[in-house]
Amino acid sequence: MQQLTLDLNLPPPPTLSGFVAGRNKELLATLQDIVDDRPHERFFYIWGDHGAGKSHLLQALTEKHGTLIPASIDTRIDVELAELPLLAVDDVNRLSDAGAIDLFNIYNSMRETSGILLVSGKAPPAQLELRPDLVTRLAWGLVFQVHPLSDDEKIAALQAQAKARGLELGQEIGQYLLTHWRRDMTSLFSALDSLDRYSLETKRPITLPLLREAIGLTKKMALS
Numbered sequence: 001m002q003q004l005t006l007d008l009n010l011p012p013p014p015t016l017s018g019f020v021a022g023r024n025k026e027l028l029a030t031l032q033d034i035v036d037d038r039p040h041e042r043f044f045y046i047w048g049d050h051g052a053g054k055s056h057l058l059q060a061l062t063e064k065h066g067t068l069i070p071a072s073i074d075t076r077i078d079v080e081l082a083e084l085p086l087l088a089v090d091d092v093n094r095l096s097d098a099g100a101i102d103l104f105n106i107y108n109s110m111r112e113t114s115g116i117l118l119v120s121g122k123a124p125p126a127q128l129e130l131r132p133d134l135v136t137r138l139a140w141g142l143v144f145q146v147h148p149l150s151d152d153e154k155i156a157a158l159q160a161q162a163k164a165r166g167l168e169l170g171q172e173i174g175q176y177l178l179t180h181w182r183r184d185m186t187s188l189f190s191a192l193d194s195l196d197r198y199s200l201e202t203k204r205p206i207t208l209p210l211l212r213e214a215i216g217l218t219k220k221m222a223l224s
Helices: 025-035 054-062 079-083 097-110 132-138 151-164 171-180 185-202 208-223
Strands: 043-047 067-070 086-090 116-121 142-145
Touching: 025 054, 025 142, 043 054, 054 067, 054 086, 054 116, 079 097, 086 097, 097 116, 097 132, 151 171, 151 185, 171 185, 171 208, 185 208
Parallel strands: 043 116, 043 142, 067 086, 086 116
Antiparallel strands: none
8 A cells, every 4th residue: 555645745846837826926927037038127035934935936946047045054155156147045034144244245246247136035124134234135126925825725726736637626625635734835736646646546536535545544654
């Protein structure tokens, strides 16, 4: 039965098309302009609560088109990275003072290049506990809040994805996943992929009992 467990630990690579817009349509359109090499701005700051999708967006944008730096207290950023066509720094609020100085210098250096800088954080620039000079830089360009999807929007997105596969996904399936599994859309879509495979392998329709069984097997395997 091991091969039938939900493989939720290997989500697909993040993509812009895989990000459900909700109230973020303007942000997605702006990021798509970067991918299409027609940006209207070169400095961007996006912020939002944990799980809203900031990391997904930065990873999607830099997967093929740039370099991503996940920030931590130990992160240092070489000023030579200012020469890159696209640089993204995720979770800027985690930077140490030394890392913040590095990013400040990156901002200044990139003013003289044609590169694009995309930074994310947990709060609007003015609410970050960072050096005032860096906070000023973070507010230079376009600032977007990444709005989380409501539960109803997440379920609707799952149902639309299922319908595209020729599947019917009941409301109770989405509600159960939101209650008993990770709630970000990458994980939820990965769950749908795995549930579809599980349904085919067991030759049973996707129902709430099937979902409970699959999740139970997955958790049992995780503990063994």
